[in-house]
Amino acid sequence: PxxxxxxxxxxxxxxxxxxxxxxxxxxxxxxxxxxxxxxxxxxxxxxxxxxxxxxxxxxxxxxxxxxxxxxxxxxxxxxxxxxxxxxxxxxxxxxxxGMERVENRHRLISKATLRAVEVLGLKPFAEKPSISVSSVFSPMAEDIRRLLLKYGVRVAGGQDELKGKIFRISHMGVDPKDGLMLVGMLEVVLKRLGLFDGLGEGVRAYSEVLTEGGLW
Structure with missing residues (x-):
């Protein structure tokens, strides 16, 4: 068999x-x-x-x-x-x-992150994203990664044909506050790169999802 x-x-x-x-x-x-x-x-x-x-x-x-x-x-x-x-x-x-709560926490953090990413003018890469990691498309993915790292935030890049086209945000084991910090620094980086000029909008979108979901 x-x-x-x-x-x-x-x-x-x-x-x-x-x-x-x-x-x-x-x-x-x-x-x-x-x-x-x-x-x-x-x-x-x-x-x-x-x-x-x-x-x-x-x-x-x-x-x-x-x-x-x-x-x-x-x-x-x-x-x-x-x-x-x-x-x-x-x-x-x-x-x-409890694994049901663990899964729900990851699901909400993933949803909140993707909501924030879209508000910040970026595009989620996966059509059916995992709740473990969020892939984000951007022609300036490596510039975004480089500046995030300068601020002490490390996100993974794309591999093979996706190298330089996406960056990946892990939600595995992440505390919701860590995700909030990442979104805040992503806003700063996008502003510095001239890709977005609305500081606070991503943080608000992220927080709203977690509040509505009862995680906060």
Whole structure:
């Protein structure tokens, strides 16, 4: 039978994911996105039928050996103890907030950011945007990124054919106040570049969405 493998790198810690109910056989995540940790850990979930089909293809990179050891409360090889302890704390924070609230928070921050972006005269790139990240189109994307970085705000650029055409704003694990600060600095940058001259309009649009959504 065909197995369904889902890439949840930017979804884990953002959406309420129920792989057993969604027909997912293998879910793949990482520590470096919404789980709020440095790179270094892979997070894997298997259905029973996927687990039955695991095979040893290498001595060290063996998920089958790792699963066996984890059932014994151990790891197959030397673990990244500091990252695992940090993951425990991160998961505790997510569970304390509740995944439905976590997803709603990300959804509102995404909506607020895109509303602000449009008010500031920029164009969202994705037709169906993820709530994990907002992609924004601009022929001056790299100039915007450069000036934002000068003010201490880092946003990602486009890749491959989109390099220099878009910039990407992450919402993963973001506090609503951080998003507000980013929108405010984006206004300053756009004004300096001569792309927009209405300071405060983006901040107001962002705040209105979060207020209407009950996040503030």
């Amino acid at each position: 065909v197995l369904l493998v889902a890439d949840a790198i930017t979804a884990l810690g953002v959406y309420r994911i129920v792989p057993s109910q969604w027909g997912i056989d293998v879910l793949v995540g990482g520590s470096q996105k919404a789980l709020l940790l440095p790179p270094g850990l892979s997070v894997l979930w298997f259905s029973q039928r996927a687990e039955r089909r695991l095979k040893d293809r290498a001595f060290y990179f063996s998920i089958k050996k790792e699963l066996k050891k984890q059932m014994e409360g151990q790891t197959a090889w030397t673990p990244a103890i500091s990252l695992i302890l940090a993951l425990k704390e991160s998961l505790s924070m997510l569970l304390e907030e």
